[in-house]
Structures are given as C-alpha cells and as structure tokens.
Amino acid sequence: MAVELIRDKWVNKVNTLKLGSGMEEGGSRSSTLTVGGVSTLPYLFSDGQMPHRPVIAMEILDTKPPDWPKALSEPFNGVLDNPVEWAKKCVNEYKAEVLCLKLQSTHPDFGDASPDKAASTVKAILGAVGVPLIILGSGNDEKDNLVLPKCSEAAKGENCLFGDATQENYKTLTASCLADGHSIIAESPIDINIAKQVNILISDMGFPLEKIAINPTIGALGYGMEYAYSIMERARLAALAGDKMLSMPFICFVGFEAWRAKEAKTPQAEHPEWGPEVERGLMWEVITATSMLLCGADILVMRHPKAISIVNQTIDKLMKK
C-alpha cells in the first residue's frame, strides 16, 4: 500500500525583510537583499514556499579584534585594524553579500571611541562598499544609546539593520531606526516568550513588524545549540500557525558563538590529539551554521571565509527542490 505523506498546511508566513536601499529608494546600495517570506518549515518545499535564500553576512569589527585566534585572523591579515579596507576585502575578495559591522571600539573597556568617530566609520564603509550593512553596538547599553542614534543618522536612508534592541533597552534604538528608516534586531535570551515580548514592545512604539529581525541568541555546537534550535523551531511553528508577533526572520550570530568555543580556538600545541586548529574552528562554525539553517535561520552572521563558502554551498544544495 502506498504511503501518503502528511502535508502541513500553514495559515501564515514569515515577514519578508529587505536589507539595504538602492538609488531609486533613496539609498546608495549597489545591491540589496530580501530574506524571509517562508510559508513552510525549513526546506520542506512540498508544504510551502521559501521565496528567499538564507544569506550570510560577514562580520567585521571597527577595531582590531582582541580575541580572534590566528586561524581566524589569518585570512584578514593586514586589514584588521582598518575597517574600511577590511570591508572592501570581504566584498571584493570573499564576495560578501552583506556586512555586519560591530562597533566594538565604542565600548568603554575597548577604547571608548566617540559616537562621532563611530558614525564616521559607518559613513566611510557605506562609501567604500555597495552591499547592505548590519550595524551592531558594543553591547554596553548606556554607550550604545549614545552611539547608535548617531550612526543611524549617518546611515539615514540606507535601510541598514541595527542591533540589538533588548527588553531592557529598546526605546532609544527603536526611535532612531523609526526616524531614519532602518530595520531593527530584537534580541532575547533563548526564550520564546521574551522574544515575543520585545517584538510587542518595539511595535507598541509604532515600529512596523515587517522591519524587525529576531535574534533568538544561539549557542555553538556543544554550548547549548539544541536549546536555541528548539526555541527557534517553536517560534517558527507559532509564526506559521498565525502568531504575527513571532513572524520575523531570524538572524543568528554564528561566528561570534562558534569562535568562542574552546574546541575552536585552542592551539594544536596544547591539544595535539585535537588536530589542526584551522580545520577545527572552521568546522565548528560550519556545523553550528548548518544546524541553524535547519531550524530556520534567515541571516547567518559568520567570520571565516572558508566556512562561509562551505555553508553557501550547503544552502545551494538545500534550496534545490
């Protein structure tokens, strides 16, 4: 007897989110991208559509990364202390489609750079490359509330994706993004309820739901990845079942998490039996990224060019119907 496969029918789909604005929309991006819009669980093309391919953003910092292991910093030798050159290298040499700029140097403990300095870095990068930009604060709420409004203003009209808005600190960033036409990342600590609460809080300020991306917070392989997986799966199921307050694309900071793992960054000299660190770190990032794709990630923020290339091939294969 033939087995009939059960097909899920969903009533809702994930919002589409556009990254970047071209000339005709008042921006200056030579390329823009759209993510989201899925109406099925990931890659189940018989149940619904995935109109847009997940994208990978390459992460750059506005200062020399203090804690990147050699295996990770090697591909960027010579540009790590120059964010504009770094950005160009990513786009020209590694074919990055999106860049994610973290304003690390503005953190009081990492240089305490001024809001104006950060804004000029943003402007310089936007001038040097044509891809859409994701812009992150340093994670210090007080300072971010000074820095990000300046950067938002400097990037007005470019439809950048700014982050992160949290339950405790969302008002300043939301107001800036609303005023300057950017999208926003809503962060929650691996908790579906808080994810939803941040979205409601942001939308209560009059911010359109279609311009929010969810950062569900993830863990790397071996560091709680399965918690993130199940939270993302639940949020996506809720979205497809009709929950508008969870119907946003996911952005996952894979590079940041994967390269924190000791398995990724410990030199071979310390653990000869673990093998070469280049491969380890790379694979840690690839496996974490692939797992996130399978639970619905729409934007992956990654670091190593080789890892990015491998995951891009995986996405190609997954997207084949």
Place this chain on the structure above:
Amino acid sequence: MDKDSCIVTFLHPNPTTLEVNKGRDLLSVAVEAGVYINSSCGGDGVCGRCKVIVKRGQFKTEPSGRITLDERRKGYVLACQTTVHSDVEVEVPPESGVELDKISDEDAKLLRLKGMYSQAVDLGKAALTVEEGIFKPSPLATKLYLELKPPTLSDTISDLERLYRAIRKNRDIPIMQAGLTNIKRLGRLLRESDWKVTALLGKRNETVEIVSIEPGDTSVRNYGIALDIGTTTVTGQLVDLNTKEILGTKGTYNKQVTFGSDVITRIVYASESEGLEKLHHAVIDNINGIIKELVNDNKINLNDVNAVECAGNTTMIHLLLRVDPKFIRREPYVSTANFVPVIRAAEAGIKINPRGLLACVPGTSTYVGGDITAGVLACGLNRTDKLTLLIDVGTNGEIVLGNKEWMVSCAASAGPAFEGSGVKCGMRAAEGAIQRVAIDKNTYDVEVITIGKAKPKGICGSGYIDCLAELLTSGIIDRNGKFSEKISSPRLRSSGESREFVLVFKKDAAVDFDIVITEEDLDNLKRSKGAIYSASSILLRKMNLEFKDVEQFYIAGGFGTYLDIDKAIAIGLLPDLERERFSFIGNSSLVGSREILLSYQAKDESENIARKMTYIELSVESSYMDEYVSSLFFPHTDLNRFPTVKIKGK
C-alpha cells in the same frame, strides 16, 4: 578551656566571642553568638549570602562558586561551609551583615523589613458572604444557663450527674466529660450559687466537654475569636457566639516576617537554636495583641472569650502550635498534622479564658492548608454545580478549581507584594491605604481614594492593581513594566539607579514622605500577578479545561475592601472574560474560620473539603516555567488572550 573547644571572635559590628566545639560551622556559631549574617538557603551553601573573612586561626572551608577569584584572594569564605579548628577571628563584611552598628539585632531586622511591623488596626468587617447563615448555629463553645433542682432525700444523684441531667434536658448530648478541676469545685459552687449556674460547653472532637461552670447566669457573655494566620498578615475577628454578631476585626503584619518572608525560610529558621520558640512566640504575640485590643475596644472580659478558631497554612499552624515544621521541607514533604484536634488555647499560649478552646481548620496537604479549606467553605465552591475557580491572592497564592463533585488545588508562590509587603510604599488594607487610583492621560495628574477616606499613608493591594492598570493605559509604563522616557512630569523622576512615579506628594499625605511606586515595585507586582495567572492557567490545562469553561471566579484576599475587576484583567491578573463571572470576596479564610467557629456543621463540612481536595504540584509541570515567563508582561505575551484590553504604547 577544653582542648576540643575553641574561641570564635566576630569582629563586626561589635566584637563578640563564643566558646564552641572545634569543627562547628561559622554560620551556626554566629546565630548562637547573636551575630547577624545573611543567609537565605539556611546553610546549604547555595545562596552565597553568608560571606565572611577569617582573619586569624585555623579553619576548613569547602570551595564555592559563589566566591569570586578576587574575593577568594581577600580571604572570603562562606560561613556555612567553613568549620573552625582553632581560636579564630572572623570579620563579617557589610554586605553579609546588617550595617547598623548602633541598633540591636532584633531592631535591625525590623528595619531591614521596613514597614513590616505595625500595630493591629481596624479592618472592614470581612463580612461577605455568598451564602452566609446556611449552617445550623452550634458554636464551638456554648453557654447554657441552668437552674438545677436541689437534691432531696428522694433525689440523691450526685452533683455531677445532676448537672449532666440538667444539660441533657436542654441538649441531646449523650457523652460528656468534665475535668477534675471542675469536679473539685462543683459541690461548693452549686450550693453557693443556689443551684443556679452557667455551664460552658465545648465541642472537643467527638465529645462535649463541660469546660467550666460559673455561678449565676452569664450565658449572654460568650465570645469567640476567628483567626486567619497568613504568612504575611494575621487577622482576627471578635464574634458574639450567641448572636453571631461581628464585634470587630483587626489585622497586623505577621511578626514572623522578621525571621524570613516566606514559609521555607521560616522552616529553616525554626531549626536554628531557639528558632522554633521565636517563631512561635512571634505569632502568639500577634494573636494575643489582636485579642487584647478587640476585647478592650468592646469592653468585655478576656475570660468571656471562650473559643478560638484558626485558619492558616500548614506551616503557620505548626508554628502556632510550636510543632517543628522541618519535615514539611524534606522529601517526601509530609507535615506532622493536617487535622489538629481541639486543644486548650492556653496550651498554645493564647490568652483567653484559661480553659477556653482552640481549634484549627483542617488542611488537605502540606501545601494546601486550612486557610484554603476555609476559603472553599466560605465561597461555597463545594456546594455548587457550577465550575468554580477560587483564587486566593496571598503570599502563597492558593488556587482551587472544582465544584461539588471534585476539587483540585495548587499553590503559586506569588510573594507578598499584593499584601503590601516587599514594595516601597506598600501597606495592608487599613485606614489610609490608597485603594483606588485614577491618572489623567494628558496631564498625568493623580486622584486617589483611600480606605476610610483618610489622608493617604501607603498603597494596599487593590491600590497597586488600580495603579498598574492606570500607568499602563496612560502610557507611563510599557508592557514590560518600565517607565516611559518620553513623558515629562514632575511625578516621574529618577531615584538612585532607578525611577519612580509619585502618587501622592508629601504635603498631601499622612506620612513624612512622597508615596511612590518604583520600577522595582513594578517588577515585584509583575511577578506576583504572573505567578497567579500562570498557576491558574496550568491548573486548568491539567484538567483539560480552559478559562472560558469556568462559570464563576471568586477572588479572595485581604488586599483591599474592593477590587476593580476590569483593572485586574487589564494587568493580566485575571483572565479576560465577562465581568459578571467574577466576584471579589475579601478575606475568605477569615470568613470560613468564623463559620466554623459558629457552627459544628460547618466544621464537619470543612473536614469533608479537606479530605476531598486533590493537590497538584506545579513545580513538576514542565510547562509551568514557560507559562510563567509568558505571564511576565502586561497583560500577557499572548495578547489574543486579552482581546478587550487596549493599551496604547508611548
């Protein structure tokens, strides 16, 4: 000095020394020495609050993740994990002790819980009730005036038999008992009072006792006390047992709060040296204080108060009776007694007629005590066909679901915020407590109404509910309970690290400070309402039911004399359903306690309730945490559950 002992010196606040056996842990030594060191886990080594520095001497300590590297270098250890092995000098750093050098230990603890202690004050009558007077009057203690036939040569039964015979003429009481004290006095008393006496009869379990015999007719003077002993508040009511009239109600904060704000901390405290005695005396002081004031106010004689009926959670009853509650906290969580026999009140230390009786409302389990039994009795949940949910908004937040066929219950640790404790300007529902709040949506001006229309002194539970709803609808706070940054009003201001909103300025208040609600208060209240809503929701789900299936909701608690249902729904404390389904019934535990005091029939029914109820432990429900977090939002993360609540963000 014994070679097995050593001297421990605490350097702070005042040098205190104590000779103890080697190998003792520092936390218990500190308790014995009267040196106050914070601890909320009771010495299990998990809370990390009992940090001390051993300055000199030999000691052994278990490593703890609660000590940072930096602290370890400075010599910090956890007092409860450190044993002494020679004479030692110990410094208690300010964060571990109470930073009040000049104030005695007990006072310091009181100050730490500022506002927690106050004199007993008059309350509303906690009248109610849904269907009062359905029980046949038969109080716990009855007085009967008797004119006995004097003995003659042809009627020579004994004095006691003669008394029994006279009583049986009035009442159908087959079995009676009388104590030796009474018998010893009987012969003379009967003759001196010309065979006219009043017998005080008490129901003691299955028999009737002649509690005492008084000369002449004193039958009109027969009073009883109904008590509700809550974790945070103690309420007492004086009742005329003949007429059922309520003569007065008084409430006060439970003095045990100084030894811990929740039952678990108190159980832990009870196991410390003299801890049980202190807890017991604290509540007995409360009770005797309340009784004394009620008696004085009504100008009656303490000796005419003949019975006390007491409702309280299982731990409170243990402590009242000075029974060690420690097994309540240990697996498999069994209490010593849920059905406590009637005893003499004096045995527990309660000062009424020395031979007067004390009865406790029976409880179901370790976590569902007599207060809930009394609540169910008071609202008649056990007599109705309709599916009913009783929510007691107290520190333990008990919830009962069912009807006359079945009953399940659970407890939600809501914390004391709605009882006015753990919040900056909180107070109990007494005169001067703000219980209604209106905030102008444009000017942010505030109007308040207090209990008794007195000058405002603080905010009680129903005032906080009103206040939260108004702050939300006027956009002063967001759904997460944080103040808006866009509003400029002299009422919204910074206070240290945090912000606060002024409800009443000092010049209009009866107290010497502005009455405010702080961001921290908002957090506490959010957690309290979240705990209650999510527990109700899980209890229903467990029975495969939903809120909409519940035909009537009874909201109980001593947090106000009124409750605005709309506002309780707007903040997500109650589900969004037709308002007609909800009734606010006040302190139902006290009402149930009074009904039992007044009728033995009610007593029988309370026992049936206690036997019938099934307890469901929420902490083992995997979905509880998830439901709780989703309730930590105004009104709820799932806005579809609150279709009629409209909140405008700013």
